[in-house]
Amino acid sequence: MIKTDPLKRILYIDLTKKKFWIEERPDLFEKFLGGTGVAIALLHENCPYDTDPLSPENPIIFAVGPLNGLFPIASKTVAMFKSPHTGNLGESHAGGRSAIAIRMAGYGAIVIKGKSERPCYISIHGDKVFFRDATTLWGLEQSAGKIIRNLEPGAGLRTIMRIGPGGEKLVSFACVTLETYRHFGRLGLGAVFGSKNLKAVLVSGKRDLSVTDFKEYKNLYDMLLKELSESEKMKKYHELGTPANVLPLSFSRGIPIKNLRTNELLGIENISGEVFAEKHLGRRVACSHCPVACIHLGSLRKPYEDEPYFYRTVYLSYDYELIYALGSMLGITSSEDILKLIEVVEDMGVDAISTGVVLAWITEAFEKGIISEKQTEGIIPEWGKLNAYVELVRKIVYGDSEFYKDIARGVEHASSKYGGKDFALTYGKNEMPGYHTGYGAHIGYLFGARHSHLDSAGYAIDKEAMTKHFTAEQIVEKILNEEQWRQILSSLVICFFGREIYTPEIVLKSLKLAGYELDESNLRKIAQDIYAEKYHFKIKSGFNFDSLNLPKRIFELPSSNGQLNEDFARRCIEILKIKIRDLL
């Protein structure tokens, strides 16, 4: 690490005392690089293992890495906290302007502790931190961001991370929204914000950084920019974006439909990436310092029902995961309806994936008579019917009844109270992502440190497995290797969409220019250490390997790799347990 690099500076903010201070920790950034590596180390330091996730003691940690601000597509920030959704390790990644803003403000990490007496938002402008009153902003849906935008300086380069009513009401899967269209989506960071009376965090800054060899730096930068803009490897993110996966995954039966009750959805072609692009794509935007512009904004024109010739046009960002969770999973086959549901999910500030799986579980539970109209207060959930789902999303956030309070804690909690465990699609208490592709995906979610499809991209392993036979040992090996390598990318912090460009060789070259003299075996060791640190935190916080189970439902419906076999899955799980324990 270069001596003058401000990366080593950690900004601590105490909301209770309205105090802030900076600590220099080159040791952490030398050992764990940055991003997820430093964030997990800071979580160990700042979060006692028995912390209640919604108590003032739960820290919110944001961390960036040495390549943010230096190289293109190093555009992500890692958030780490104890998750109110799972009661364990909370980790979520987001782009927008956040990573560049934090780096340019002169920090490698920000740690927010305590609880504000009144609703507040924090404004970080370089070395100055302001505690602003947010009493008037509390309870506002989308407009809080707009108001802060007009009040604060730093336009163009700043990030505004804010919560919606979901976070204020402590919905355990509430998200934090950045720059209107990006999110710390999963595992409930929004509720942690809400529990601290923290409406928003704004960060801005502007500075120059150092590299060890400017000429080399320019050469590598030019090469990377060209690759990221022109390479075939990036094409899928450039053009249709992630929704390009809808059709191929529906052909291979990998996209979950109606809570995984069926493989058939008549009209699924109407919610393909192609249809979204043709009918709705209004604009593409990018995170700071990323040429890819994978953020696809769909326009939705809505008439006012009570006023003729009055329309409003809103832009909503759509992705594969949203088309799955708020579309196919609910049997919705109209792209307009999906955008309408995305709109209410955005207004409420809840995680789209968890919300979709929750709605799917409610629908099936209702069909099976486990819950009734009495509990839903007259709302009748039905596959494909938008209006009931829109109402339900608002109820999950605003509903005062015991039932809605339970639902606001996710599928795991609701199904353990009301029944319906057999069709509860959760992994380590987190709702299922959009890939029923095979063992790689399901076991990846179950054992991923954050129970996300992005932990190890099991769907990619499954894709390979469609044409090649893998033993349980090989699948486990692939999952572990991928998840460990991703610890490096998310410590730098490179967006995973750039993973094929940032090979170990490129990572080492880039790190050298950032002042890190490492070789590949050093990297592999750091990756393993970070991964082990996460599992240490999980276990100390009560995570138990032996209570991990795959949802029964996944064995009932053929996947992209055919009918899944419980014995084979169990064998994978057993090997994984041993391998992970060996690492600790």
Place this chain on the structure above:
Amino acid sequence: MPVFVKDSEKCVGCLICIFACGRAHQAVGLESSCIKVKSQGGISRGFSVWVCRGCEDPPCARACPEDALVVRKNGGVLLNESKCTGCGYCVKACVLDAIGWNSLTNKPVICIQCGECAKNCPYKVMEFKRK
């Protein structure tokens, strides 16, 4: 006019041009850039790009009380740092807001008419024409 904004509706707000401008000023980051990208009041409305037009009779040079900005032959200005006192009048004089400010040196960041912003733009929002 070496760089002109062809179509800011195509701008995705990636800020690659700002980093390119920094590199053209021998720096890594955002402090030594003069090009600016601003959202049009929320990202859904898109972006606007603000870059030096290389005026032939540049108001920034006229505003400089120290004659630190020298008019170039083909438009634009050159900064004579030893004359610049950091008063900031040049920044105010530019209606395009195309002069940056380096708060460490307390001096303006002046476009060097190199076209790196346009050359690096992945979506060809800008065009570079050498006169």
